[in-house]
Amino acid sequence: MIRDALLVAGKDLRLEWRSRVALNQVAPFALLVLVLFAFALDPDRGLLEKATPGLYWVAVLFSGLLALQRSFSIESADGNRDALRLSGLDPAGIFLGKVMAVGLQLLALEVLLGIGVAVLYTTPITGWILLLVTAMVATVAIAAAGTLYGVVAAGLRVRETLLPLLLLPVLAPVLIGSTRAFEAALGGTPSEGWPWVGLMGVIAVLYIVAGVFGFGPLMEES
């Protein structure tokens, strides 16, 4: 299962590297969102500063959604599902591999957005440990839930519209949790952030388990 996961993750990342869609389109989009927030919330009135953690995670969520759509559009070629079913790859391995690939791309996006926020919104960064752990746990939760709902919507004509409808309500707790944890870290009260990390951990584990067991049945019959 782990071997298959690494093979699939390696394939996805290699494909991303060759096509550079994430680099050339998703990353600029993420930065664009940051700039648009600055336009919408006048930077001089202090609104931007207060809302930074929330804006950051909304930007991650939306650009992450694009990365997820991309991750499933590469598997939407004619006959790809048949080929995967015939390949001998463990479905749980395919799931974990895609989670890894999406997760790594999300982490890269988060680093980029973090630099963007620090520079553009002049946010002083404090509470490093909480920030990093929050980002890791939230990334796993987003990637796992996104990959599971991604395959629920995969192969349908309505894929692009169905995925956000399914995914965003489910990720609302991750948005709340990661934003509060970031506020706690930046506000110098990290102890308030850790319960939220725990809650996001529960979500991450729930979706990893659901994906490992649910991916097999979902790959069949469609």
Added chain:
Amino acid sequence: MNWGYVIASWIIVFGSIGAYSVATVLRGRRLSRQVPPEKRRWS
């Protein structure tokens, strides 16, 4: 003075349940005609 909100809520509750019930029953009648009786196994 709050009777307006009370009456509105109750009308909405009874109205929406009623409308949904009627729609369900009517659709059931229509589909029943397309299904042979031995497959409608309730009495």
Added chain:
Amino acid sequence: MVHLRGAVALLGRFPALAGVDLDIDRRRIVLLRGPNGAGKTTLLRTLAGLVHVSEGEAVVLGVDLLTDRRSVRQRVGLLAHTTGLYDELTVADNVAFWARAARAERSDVDAAMARLGLDGRLRTVPVGRLSAGQRRRTSLACLIARRPELWLLDEPHAGLDQEGRDLVDQLLREATAAGATVILSSHELDRSLQLADEVVTLSGGVATRDS
């Protein structure tokens, strides 16, 4: 190797196979023929364990398809109209990914690519830029690197040049010599009739064996 008795397979609500009887022994090359829409592609996909058999008996490579379709899949090789290849990856990456997914050795991958003439300049070309014939060669390379016990080929000659078609025939003869079984559909009747040991005609989702 293959035993079907009254096998029914549905595509949605359409009975693409409406009760197929078929028995095929080991090391045979069997040609499926029949008009478009006769169920050739569905039959091949069914034997590969991709389509659910809803009625009848279906045993492939000793595995009962009604209860277990997954364990058949790794042991067969299906060459379909759709390739399943990733357009943005190179030929070498594609063959390596699909062959290694099926636990093929690195050396088998290289040998397969050399056999199909993909070891030169084509290695590093993205599949999206290949011609139809070159794609077919790439799919074939993925297939032979897996060393399947049962080869299922949906019009393997289509889109290939003269040399490519000869190569396909040669590969199939080698496969049966090595103990595999081959079932192919083709509209290249002259060529295929020479190649095949048996001919099965499909029509309206039902099979009849030609004597």
Added chain:
Amino acid sequence: MIPQTPTEVTGPASTGSRATRVLGLLALVALGVLVLFGLILSPADASQGESVRIMYVHVPSATVAYIGCFLTTLGSIIYLWRKSRWWELVAYAGAEVATLFTVITLVTGMLWGRPTWGVYWVWDARLTSTAMLLLLLLGYLAVRRLPADYEVRAKRAAIVGLLLVPNVMIVRKSVDWWRTLHQKPTLLSNGLDSKIEGLMLFSLFTGFIAISLVFGWLIVHRFRLAWLEEQVESEGLDIAIAERRAEALIGEVAP
């Protein structure tokens, strides 16, 4: 509710049966009693005034909405585990009826909020998580109603349905934490917890009985409707196989 062996060859020409007629009659009587006590006999609340009467339909609706979600998850689990279409249809019926009652809960909650808080919407923990519940249910229904083969729709919807209750729990927990850090205005703690007694308690009790009966009646009818929908879809499969085989015969005659 269980499709039984036919007692008479001519089944009823609707989703009704003797059992559901009795259930429906009971529900109507209970609704009548609810109107009598909820709107006429019970007194106004000391602090909330007349708007407490909204509670008698709001709270039971919220409860049965959650029961519907539970049915959806339960049905989805059993469908995935046993391949039981019967339970898959229970899951579908549960989700649709739950959606109806979630909408009712939201609307009555807002109409209660206006006289109580002065606004239709506050980011109250319960109200917010009910809104999220509605979105989760709409997601399930969107998948279940996809224009695709039954197996495809059912299997994908079952995965979404399986995760419905865990998602609802997580959303509630997170929204509770999110709000309680700041304020604590929930419908119950603000209104009914403290001094509920006598006729008011009885009215609420009647509300639970009446709404539960309505819920049960709706579930049975919606389930039977889903059953009919599925029968209509799978109708004519035998004919299709015969037609397909006839194609082969024609093929043999004309070489």
